[in-house]
Amino acid sequence: MNPATSQSLFFQHLKSHVPPHKALVEEVAELLGISTDSAYRRIRGEKPLDLGELQQLAAHYKVSLDQLLNLQSDAVLFTGKPVASSPVTLESWLTHMLGQLQLMNSFGKRHLYYLLKDIPPFYHFQIPELAEFKMFFWMKSILHYDSLKGVRFRFGDPQYDAGHALCQRIVALYHEMPTTEIWNAESVNSTLRQIEFYHEAGAFASADDARLLYEKLAELLESIEYQAEIGVKCILKQPNSNRLPYRLFVNELILGDNTLLVELNDIRLTYLNHSVLHFLGTRDEGFNDFMFANMDNLMKKSTLVSGVGEKERNQFFNAIRQNIQQRAKTL
Incomplete structure (x- = not known):
């Protein structure tokens, strides 16, 4: 699978994490601090994501990079709010x-x-x-x-x-x-x-x-x-x-x-x-x-x-x- 196709599949996966009333392109543009036109080019695979952008998007949407890169792993990614440094009220x-x-x-x-x-x-x-x-x-x-x-x-x-x-x-x-x-x-x-x-x-x-x-x-x-x-x-x-x-x-x-x-x-x-x-x-x-x-x-x-x-x-x-x-x- 070529990099452009992998990137397009990545954004398809991200789209499933976005509530129906929100637009993926607008969220990506805001998160990365870029124009919507630049966001569209990344989503379509016309412009490659750099590692910093990939990490930022994966962290925000809590996406496993193992899954993205098709790595064989027994790990399952879970997300949760409580951390020791932030006491829960x-x-x-x-x-x-x-x-x-x-x-x-x-x-x-x-x-x-x-x-x-x-x-x-x-x-x-x-x-x-x-x-x-x-x-x-x-x-x-x-x-x-x-x-x-x-x-x-x-x-x-x-x-x-x-x-x-x-x-x-x-x-x-x-x-x-x-x-x-x-x-x-x-x-x-x-x-x-x-x-x-x-x-x-x-x-x-x-x-x-x-x-x-x-x-x-x-x-x-x-x-x-x-x-x-x-x-x-x-x-x-x-x-x-x-x-x-x-x-x-x-x-x-x-x-x-x-x-x-x-x-x-x-x-x-x-x-x-x-x-x-x-x-x-x-x-x-x-x-x-x-x-x-x-x-x-x-x-x-x-x-x-x-x-x-x-x-x-x-x-x-x-x-x-x-x-x-x-x-x-x-x-």
Whole structure:
């Protein structure tokens, strides 16, 4: 393959990284500090890229040069935000999540696949009490805010105001995406353990706070059950205006790991969860083909309970409700 052809293929690959509402030539011109005419000549392969330009474009779009040069390598390129030199705050984490969802929703054809270990935060964010508890838990126990040492959780604290605003925007964007989720009955357990731990540690300002959280969690599960029943994305039983499809599978053998797979037009992405809150993403075609094949296999070995399977759906959600009720009785 001659250099001009390789360069043209490189730009074709870059085009898949550019949101549909943006023009590749304008982005290239801006990144390289050149005219649009010069950018066009590079894109068409009429003018060769120098190594500095190649490095700049590859770094900006997070493209693997191994893949570009057809090098045989077992390496898979992942990208992710957190670095040790830049401590993550709750607001920066939520803002990053918002940005990812905005990017996904900029594509006409899109679908999100979620292999759950925990109830997705998009659901907790729908109920203020659960959202505040999760924000407190993340800030205190995961992000280690010094300001929360020795501080008890209380509802309605002004420190959650900025988070609430971001959470509502995140919820709205999540419900603009057709979604497939694979659940296990244990997917609720991490939230239950967090409530139980904080209660036993005396970290609630009121003795009734844990009871209220159990009640709100049961309310949330009822809403998710309704969403599964009608097979349409909902926010607290209010269907999306576009009635976007929602599929819920139950797998009794496999507890997921919070892996996210996304289809955006002809692009596939995989997001792997790490360090509780964070994700690493890749566009590597071979890796994504493997992950999507694995997800497809899991769905085939799971029970679809959205839209159909009323008996199985009732059994699944009743088991989770009983689990919540049993925890509440121990208070």
